[in-house]
Amino acid sequence: MSVTVEQYNPEWPQQFQTIKSELETYLKDVAYLSIEHIGSTSVPGLAAKPIIDTDIIVTQENVQPAIDALISNGNFDYLGELGLRYRHVMKDPNQSPRRNIYVCVDGVAQTRNHLGLRDTLRRDVELRNEYARLKLELASKNTNIIDYTVAKGVVVNKILEASGILSKDELAAIKEANTIGENFSALRTERLLLREFVMADAEGYFELESNEENARYQDWPPRTKEQARQLVINNLRDHNDVPRINFELAVDYQGHFVGRVGANLSPANNDKLPGESTIKQVTHANLWFSFLPSVQGKGFATEAMQAFIQALTKRKRGAEEGGKWEFEIECDPRNTGSWKLAERLGFVRHSLTKEAWQSKGEWVDSLVYRKVVGDA
Incomplete structure (x- = not known):
């Protein structure tokens, strides 16, 4: 999904006030310190994504009471810290107007980052205009949200340095957090877009x-x-883990969600042979894929999995470090679509286990295909 950036909308401050009033009702029994409008929509004259970012600032001991109140009184989803300590992400079921809600600990670097960025841009016209130009330029190129965040990093750090409220170590940590890390940049194939999940994918x-x-x-x-929604939330949490073990990407066709591809990573046996002084790392990846029946038979699964496997092998594990990737697709042999796709991808039949486990009241066979990528 491409990022949308709009020119400043004078209605944004009023939209924040509406959101704030709702939050005050939910938090009536919680000792919060303040509710702050942060992010680009809080800066008059600044182009922004049309999403109202809001910080609920609390002391550490009131983090859980605030989270509990939002869940019980407002039916919010709790998404976790998503890679940034002391910033707890809450998903408001009301998205009119669109909003991001955070429960933040008072005084920590991440909270001062939010407030410092806002206050500096409000008073420094030159920095505000530089930031606006960059945001509009990135949006004009149909930049996805992961690459958008990374591309803004240099200017964001420049603004935070100008704020004077963060130490060198804190600035370095924020710079690191704004790198791509374990997230996937969007992958484009001839017909498809593979990208990280967002809450809008729940439907x-x-x-x-x-x-x-x-x-x-x-x-x-x-x-x-509800189960599907929770699985999307799990995916959001997974792509902020370091090191990341579970990878699952949404697959779009012409702007519509049509399926998913995924991998679970684990170390496998090493390749150290007699007489060798080093161990070649082997990363084992269990793969899966699932597509809507309406798009099956069009080669989408093959196209998506080829791009996904290629992208995985370029990451900082396995073959890139002189080791190997051992990819595995396990399926019920009655599922001919799965094992035929494995063969189209160049996988080799590894094993067939009769009555491997019970599933839904019947014994099921297990057919495993494998493919090794990296040094021989």
Whole structure:
């Protein structure tokens, strides 16, 4: 999904006041310190994504009471810290206007970062104009949110240095947090876009996972809407883990969610041979994929998995470090679509285990295909 940046809208401050009033109702029994309008929409004259960013600032001991109140009184989802300590991300079910809600600990670097960025841009016209030009330029190039955040990093650090409220170590930590890290930049193929999940994918995920046909060879029955939503939340949390073990990307076709591809990583046996002084790392990756029935038979799964596997091998594990990637696709042999896709991807049949486990009241065979990428 490309980032949308708009010229400053004078309605944004009033939208924040509406959101603030709602939050005050939910937090009536919580000793919070303040509710702050932060982010680019809080800076008069600054172009911004049309999303109202809001910090609920509390002392450390009131973090959990604030989270609990938002969940119980406002039906919020708690997404976790998402890679930034002391900044707890809450998903408001009300997204009119669109908003990001954070519960932040008073005085910590991340909270001072939010306030310092806002206050500096409010008073420094030159920095504000430089930041606006960059944001509009990135949006004009259809930049995805991961690359957008990384590309802004240099100017953001320049603004924070000008604020004078962060130490050198704190600035370095924020700079590191704004790098791509373990996140995936968007992957474009001839027809598809593979990208990190966002909460807006919950409906598409439910359409996919609630389908009887798709669940036929899975260990679980069709998902409920709440289960699908929770799985999207899990994906959001996973792509902020360091090191990241679980990778799952949404697949878009012509702007619509059509499926998902994923991998779970783990160390495998090493390749040290007699007489060798070093160990070549082997990273094992269990792969999966699932696509809506309406797009099956069009080669989308093959196209997406080829791009996904290629992107994984370029990461800082396995083959790039002189070791190997050992990719595995395990499936029910009755699922001919799965094992035929594995063969199209160049995977080799590794094993067939009869009656490997019980699933939905019946014994199921296990067919495993493998492919090794990296040094021989």
